[in-house]
Amino acid sequence: MESQDIKTSLRDYFRILYYWKSTAIVLFLVISLTTVIGTFLMPPTYEAFTLIVVEREPRAPLIHKDYDIASVPYQLSVADERSALTKTQSEIIKSRQILERVVLEFGLDKYFEAPNQVEKAVNSLKERVKVEQKEDTDIIKLSVEDGNAEMSARITNAIADDYVKWMSELKQNRTKSVSGVLTERVEILDKELREVEDKLSELKKKGDVASIKREIEATTDRLADFKAEYENVLADIKENYMRLEGLKNSLKQENGLIVASQMIANPVVDSLKMKLLDSELKRTDLLNRYNKESIPVEGVNKEIDQTKAELNKEIMNVVNSMESDLTAYESRKKTLEEVKDKYSKRLEELSNIDLEYDRLERQIKSKNELYLNLLGRQEEAALTESIKSNLLINIKIVDPAKEPLVPSKPKKVLNTILGCVIGLMCGVGGAFLKEYWDHSLKTVDEIRRHLELPVFTSIPKAKGKVFTLYTPGSPISEKFHTLSTSIQQLCKENGINTLLITSASRHEGKSVVCANLAMSLASIKDKKVLIVDANLRQPSMHKFFELKVRNNLVEMLSQGKAIRVDSTDINNLHLISAAEEISEPSRLLASDAMKEFINRVKAQYDYVIIDSPALISYPDASILGFESEGIIMVIKFGDTNREAVERAKSLLDKSRRKILGAVLNNVEYVIPEKLYRHL
Numbered sequence: 001m002e003s004q005d006i007k008t009s010l011r012d013y014f015r016i017l018y019y020w021k022s023t024a025i026v027l028f029l030v031i032s033l034t035t036v037i038g039t040f041l042m043p044p045t046y047e048a049f050t051l052i053v054v055e056r057e058p059r060a061p062l063i064h065k066d067y068d069i070a071s072v073p074y075q076l077s078v079a080d081e082r083s084a085l086t087k088t089q090s091e092i093i094k095s096r097q098i099l100e101r102v103v104l105e106f107g108l109d110k111y112f113e114a115p116n117q118v119e120k121a122v123n124s125l126k127e128r129v130k131v132e133q134k135e136d137t138d139i140i141k142l143s144v145e146d147g148n149a150e151m152s153a154r155i156t157n158a159i160a161d162d163y164v165k166w167m168s169e170l171k172q173n174r175t176k177s178v179s180g181v182l183t184e185r186v187e188i189l190d191k192e193l194r195e196v197e198d199k200l201s202e203l204k205k206k207g208d209v210a211s212i213k214r215e216i217e218a219t220t221d222r223l224a225d226f227k228a229e230y231e232n233v234l235a236d237i238k239e240n241y242m243r244l245e246g247l248k249n250s251l252k253q254e255n256g257l258i259v260a261s262q263m264i265a266n267p268v269v270d271s272l273k274m275k276l277l278d279s280e281l282k283r284t285d286l287l288n289r290y291n292k293e294s295i296p297v298e299g300v301n302k303e304i305d306q307t308k309a310e311l312n313k314e315i316m317n318v319v320n321s322m323e324s325d326l327t328a329y330e331s332r333k334k335t336l337e338e339v340k341d342k343y344s345k346r347l348e349e350l351s352n353i354d355l356e357y358d359r360l361e362r363q364i365k366s367k368n369e370l371y372l373n374l375l376g377r378q379e380e381a382a383l384t385e386s387i388k389s390n391l392l393i394n395i396k397i398v399d400p401a402k403e404p405l406v407p408s409k410p411k412k413v414l415n416t417i418l419g420c421v422i423g424l425m426c427g428v429g430g431a432f433l434k435e436y437w438d439h440s441l442k443t444v445d446e447i448r449r450h451l452e453l454p455v456f457t458s459i460p461k462a463k464g465k466v467f468t469l470y471t472p473g474s475p476i477s478e479k480f481h482t483l484s485t486s487i488q489q490l491c492k493e494n495g496i497n498t499l500l501i502t503s504a505s506r507h508e509g510k511s512v513v514c515a516n517l518a519m520s521l522a523s524i525k526d527k528k529v530l531i532v533d534a535n536l537r538q539p540s541m542h543k544f545f546e547l548k549v550r551n552n553l554v555e556m557l558s559q560g561k562a563i564r565v566d567s568t569d570i571n572n573l574h575l576i577s578a579a580e581e582i583s584e585p586s587r588l589l590a591s592d593a594m595k596e597f598i599n600r601v602k603a604q605y606d607y608v609i610i611d612s613p614a615l616i617s618y619p620d621a622s623i624l625g626f627e628s629e630g631i632i633m634v635i636k637f638g639d640t641n642r643e644a645v646e647r648a649k650s651l652l653d654k655s656r657r658k659i660l661g662a663v664l665n666n667v668e669y670v671i672p673e674k675l676y677r678h679l
Helices: 002-019 021-041 078-093 096-106 117-128 149-204 209-251 256-263 267-287 295-388 412-437 444-451 475-494 510-522 553-558 585-589 592-604 620-627 642-653 673-677
Strands: 046-054 129-133 139-146 395-399 455-460 498-503 529-533 573-576 607-611 630-636 659-667
Touching (some): 002 021, 046 149, 078 129, 078 149, 096 117, 117 129, 139 149, 149 295, 149 395, 209 295, 444 455, 444 642, 444 659, 475 630, 475 659, 498 510, 498 642, 510 607, 510 630, 529 592, 553 585, 553 592, 585 592, 585 620, 592 607, 592 620, 620 642, 630 642, 642 659
Parallel strands (some): 455 659, 498 607, 498 630, 529 573, 529 607, 630 659
Antiparallel strands (some): 046 139, 129 139
């Protein structure tokens, strides 16, 4: 079973290739010829090469700074070191520094448009330079491609020479690089250290650190005392100012002297205040006995006025004294502010000097440590570089480039072979792609898979229409005999004799199948066969048998004429033709007259074969499906779309008549017979 499946799949593959061979051949020829023509028209490219030996650089020993012991780090494998070395040297050779020299030396930039001519020339040259390692050796192969053989050799040698020169300069510079940097850094650091020490020396001339710190402490204490005294003076000023303002405001009021005197703690003021109160009490007593103008009352009034004057004078003396005190406080305040500011500035100056001391001392300490560290590293670098100076890689040109005699590109033989291979692959791929896009039915398996119908036979493609009559014994005739045998067996098993021959679309050969099937059935002994040409839109059955239409189906149905048939050249085979087209054939085929006609001919003939129009184009076949007892679908090889056949089948299913099967018509056997036998 597995062997049979393999054979089937191989046949399918070969069938696809042979069926779409024109597509495959065109693609093959286009691609292969394009490749060949392009290869032979391509300008030649020459490749010159030179061999350069690169001695690998051993790992330099590291010097342990504490014990002065040299140690060698972990070694890579030889293959890994060679690979890394080749990559490194390749990048160096292709670097802009080297290639730009060559571009300017040969004037290669003139072949490029401005701007950035040199940049474009360098990039172009970089693409043409190739660096490879000779297997299991320390030799690298440097090659350059160019359209001119002589120029390719000259450019190759120029790049190699510049590369060797650059590596030689690198070797000289590396022996001094690290040590030189460290020496320069030590000198700079030594200069900076001296500058810091000079600053500290100048600062020490202003006093030593201990005396400055003592002065800071003393100044801080004095400044605190002055600040406390200053705050007390501010409080006294505020208190005296408030008392003075209160005294002045009380003098402005009624009985202000009495009120003001109460605010002043002064014995004279207190005595005058008591005297004034006694006089006023005395006046009150006299007014009870005398009138205002009396001599005793006037005398008391004079005494009161005199006392008030004295009291006012004493109060003003107190006010003046308070104002004098306030002025003195303000003067003291100003003096204290000046002293406080003076001490604050001095304290700030001393603090800055102290901070500068600390900063300079930190700098000296830090720079001293760094200086000593750099001196140690300088000694290590000098020792290490003295060892490494003899271990740097050595470069030497082994074989200078020579002018190539033959071009390296294009590779005509290789390109031709590749073009043919790619063309063949594209041709085969194109054939299978067209097969994938093609939805037409071409095999019995496809019909069974998509339509779920049995296939009676496959009719080969051939010229002509009536094969059973004119080519008896031919393969096509035998195919129709096979079809008739299958139909005869089905009709016998199902008790039917009326068959409808139809197809999904026009020009699929259903009329040819109808005529040849009828002739094959008529060849059976004592079997009468009738062909009914029900294709009223394009009647053609009478043309197959070269008969004149004497009995017209349309007249029989529309005018009720008696059923008359035309005899053919084949015994027991008769024909009812439709020689003219009518305006509404569907209505006529669906009439009761058609039903009666079918019933009458069924009783008179062993087989009634009905030819009909295409299913999708017209409804005639669906109508006739109701009257027939079995339906045979004709499918044209490589032409009938499977979606169209599926739609036609769904239309027939609505007629509730059994679709007996299908006939694959006009089959092309594209695989040669000799090859087919071996598949």
